[in-house]
Amino acid sequence: MAQKLIPELLVEDNKFCPGCGHGIVNRVLAEVLEELGLADKAVGSLAVGCGCLMMDTFGTDWVQAPHGRAAAVAVGVKRVRPECCVFTYQGDGDSLAIGFSETMYAAIRNENITAIIVNNGIFGMTGGQMAPTSLPGQRTTTSPKGRDAALTGQPLNIINQMKNLPVGYLARGSVDTAKEINKVKKYIRTGIETQMKGGGYSMIEILSPCPTNWKMTLQNSLDHIRSTVRATYPLGEFVKDGERTDA
Amino acid sequence: MTKASKKRLHMVQHHERCKGCGFCILECPKEALSVSDDVNRKGYPLVKLDEEKCIVCAICHTVCPDYVFERREVA
Amino acid sequence: MSYRLMKGNDALAEAAVRAGCRFFGGYPITPQSEILEYLSSRLPEVGGTFLQAESELSGINMVYGAAAAGFRAMTSSSGPGFSLLQEGISYIASAELPAVIVDVQRYGSGLGDIFQAQSDYHQATRGGGHGDYRMLVFAPSSVQESVDLMGLAFDKAEQYRNPCLILSDASIAQMMEPVKLPEMQEVDPDKPWAAKGKNGGDFKRITSTMYYIEDFDGYIKAKFDSMAAAEQRWENVEVEDADIVLVAYGISSRICKEAVAIARSRGIRLGLLRPITLWPFPTNAFKEVNSEVKAYLTVELSALPKLEDDVKIACEMKTPVKHFLGGANIPESSAIVEEAVSILNSREEVSWLKN
Numbered sequence: 001m002a003q004k005l006i007p008e009l010l011v012e013d014n015k016f017c018p019g020c021g022h023g024i025v026n027r028v029l030a031e032v033l034e035e036l037g038l039a040d041k042a043v044g045s046l047a048v049g050c051g052c053l054m055m056d057t058f059g060t061d062w063v064q065a066p067h068g069r070a071a072a073v074a075v076g077v078k079r080v081r082p083e084c085c086v087f088t089y090q091g092d093g094d095s096l097a098i099g100f101s102e103t104m105y106a107a108i109r110n111e112n113i114t115a116i117i118v119n120n121g122i123f124g125m126t127g128g129q130m131a132p133t134s135l136p137g138q139r140t141t142t143s144p145k146g147r148d149a150a151l152t153g154q155p156l157n158i159i160n161q162m163k164n165l166p167v168g169y170l171a172r173g174s175v176d177t178a179k180e181i182n183k184v185k186k187y188i189r190t191g192i193e194t195q196m197k198g199g200g201y202s203m204i205e206i207l208s209p210c211p212t213n214w215k216m217t218l219q220n221s222l223d224h225i226r227s228t229v230r231a232t233y234p235l236g237e238f239v240k241d242g243e244r245t246d247a
Numbered sequence: 248m249t250k251a252s253k254k255r256l257h258m259v260q261h262h263e264r265c266k267g268c269g270f271c272i273l274e275c276p277k278e279a280l281s282v283s284d285d286v287n288r289k290g291y292p293l294v295k296l297d298e299e300k301c302i303v304c305a306i307c308h309t310v311c312p313d314y315v316f317e318r319r320e321v322a
Numbered sequence: 323m324s325y326r327l328m329k330g331n332d333a334l335a336e337a338a339v340r341a342g343c344r345f346f347g348g349y350p351i352t353p354q355s356e357i358l359e360y361l362s363s364r365l366p367e368v369g370g371t372f373l374q375a376e377s378e379l380s381g382i383n384m385v386y387g388a389a390a391a392g393f394r395a396m397t398s399s400s401g402p403g404f405s406l407l408q409e410g411i412s413y414i415a416s417a418e419l420p421a422v423i424v425d426v427q428r429y430g431s432g433l434g435d436i437f438q439a440q441s442d443y444h445q446a447t448r449g450g451g452h453g454d455y456r457m458l459v460f461a462p463s464s465v466q467e468s469v470d471l472m473g474l475a476f477d478k479a480e481q482y483r484n485p486c487l488i489l490s491d492a493s494i495a496q497m498m499e500p501v502k503l504p505e506m507q508e509v510d511p512d513k514p515w516a517a518k519g520k521n522g523g524d525f526k527r528i529t530s531t532m533y534y535i536e537d538f539d540g541y542i543k544a545k546f547d548s549m550a551a552a553e554q555r556w557e558n559v560e561v562e563d564a565d566i567v568l569v570a571y572g573i574s575s576r577i578c579k580e581a582v583a584i585a586r587s588r589g590i591r592l593g594l595l596r597p598i599t600l601w602p603f604p605t606n607a608f609k610e611v612n613s614e615v616k617a618y619l620t621v622e623l624s625a626l627p628k629l630e631d632d633v634k635i636a637c638e639m640k641t642p643v644k645h646f647l648g649g650a651n652i653p654e655s656s657a658i659v660e661e662a663v664s665i666l667n668s669r670e671e672v673s674w675l676k677n
Binding site: 178 | 256261264266267268269270273274291303305306308309310311312313314316317318319320
């Protein structure tokens with residue numbers, strides 16, 4: 001057994017709520033960047049939402065984009081500095097509501113960047129409003145009687161939107177168990193390796209609990225992901241090395 | 248892995264970082280973790296580690312969102 | 323150096339390349355699309371990147387990213403597209419990054435139309451996005467000046483770490499004139515502040531600088547005050563003895579120059595004050611004007627007067643300020659002269675002055 005130390009990239013304690021999955025994703029991403037020797041040449045792009053709280057605690061270079069526009073900013077960085085490891089880190093509201101166009105077009109152009117999208121099914125920072133990813137019937141502060149899919153649409157499955165595009169790598173993980181967290185780490189590693197070998201766009205969506213805004217205990221939040229959320233958002237690798245793995 | 252070398256690795260806790268979410272307690276396969284009566288400076292209850300039950304698997308490290316646990320070689 | 327016959331938009335694009343611009347992200351809109359078309363083939367020739375974005379929103383944020391990485395970067399748009407750039411411009415200003423934005427003005431609000439106009443004055447000079455910032459705004463009145471101001475805009479953007487705007491219009495951008503082009507510049511993108519990976523140093527956070535600067539209010543005010551004091555540019559034509567001084571920029575100022583010549587040939591003492599920077603507005607230029615001047619007459623291609631506001635501020639309301647609006651039509655120089663004459667003959671103005 002080897003030591004398991006806290007990555008040096010985590011320069012300060014994170015600012016997320018108790019039980020929030022962002023902290024886990026932060027640690028896993030930091031481990032991957034350090035293990036691949038990319039900590040010194042990584043540039044992250046984040047925008048607005050709980051994810052942006054990591055700008056002071058996660059020690060890579062950062063550019064903070066307007067809400068939703070992290071992918072466009074990342075594209076600007078990567079196109080002029082192709083030697084850098086350029087990634088976006090966003091929540092589902094940021095990347096898939098206001099930022100849907102920028103997110104999709106980065107994939108459509110098969111931009112050589114890695115997108116990390118943490119999906120907790122709500123807008124967290126603003127207090128738990130409905131997101132494109134909210135499940136039918138899900139109670140949020142803007143769908144107090146539960147999301148009515150007839151009025152607001154079905155939950156947005158971004159991998160279904162992207163998997164027919166000529167992209168490098170698409171995977172969906174979850175941080176609800178240790179086993180799945182280890183898979184998330186593998187997915188992020190594969191995504192970043194895809195970018196660094198010039199393999200095109202990589203995106204890893206990560207299902208994550210938000211006990212605060214779900215108004216659930218952590219235990220119930222984790223059970224909810226396993227029993228319900230995963231049914232709408234299945235886990236696994238969907239595109240690898242530019243090839244569909246589920247076809 | 249010999250018993251001797253295994254003994255050198257311990258789970259080290261950074262209690263001041265803990266926000267008391269309890270993920271580690273839920274996931275510990277040996278029920279070696281429990282809530283103690285003490286709280287840290289943030290006011291969150293400390294997680295108590297039972298060294299006798301701990302197998303140093305570091306699942307607590309894997310699931311902890313707040314970087315509380317490290318598996319370290321301790322002399 | 324020999325002259326080259328170039329269209330205004332092409333000249334802006336070539337001047338940007340020669341000023342070291344190595345990234346362009348933008349979206350087509352008339353009357354600025356030639357800038358995209360030109361750069362789509364020109365930038366790759368010098369190792370730069372041209373990217374046709376899915377929207378102006380995306381284009382300005384690509385520029386934000388490339389600028390954050392230390393490279394000279396630019397986008398261009400017009401009217402409705404210029405509105406879409408405002409969010410990104412505010413972020414670039416807030417992060418204190420250099421970038422150049424071109425607005426080739428067209429007519430009207432909403433969709434408006436593609437005719438020449440000077441409709442975007444307020445949006446350009448007041449900081450069209452949210453918050454506390456200004457852009458240096460350069461207003462070329464010829465293709466040659468488009469070239470000259472482009473190089474200056476990139477230098478000033480870097481000097482102040484602030485976005486700069488070239489405010490052109492459909493006439494200047496679509497006309498062809500002979501120009502002298504500057505030499506090609508190579509600019510080092512490895513600025514100490516550039517996001518390029520921390521490479522063993524401290525990690526860099528490119529975001530609103532207000533998070534990391536003590537007394538930010540004082541700091542940012544001092545920054546824009548120093549720009550306002552140092553960067554005023556103008557051209558005065560026969561203002562020392564003028565009874566009426568025209569104030570106009572861009573295409574309008576060219577008509578006004580002709581109007582001054584016509585008026586002078588008829589013995590009418592007409593002058594022209596031509597702002598080259600619209601922010602900072604060249605208030606110092608007014609010190610050169612005849613202290614007995616009877617009125618200022620602003621001339622702009624717009625349905626509503628806009629330039630008038632700044633002239634009233636600059637002359638501290640001590641002199642009557644009238645406006646002549648061309649709308650989407652470039653006025654005849656003789657019509658401007660007639661307007662000046664009628665102001666001179668107007669009794670109403672004299673009584674206004676006494677109040």
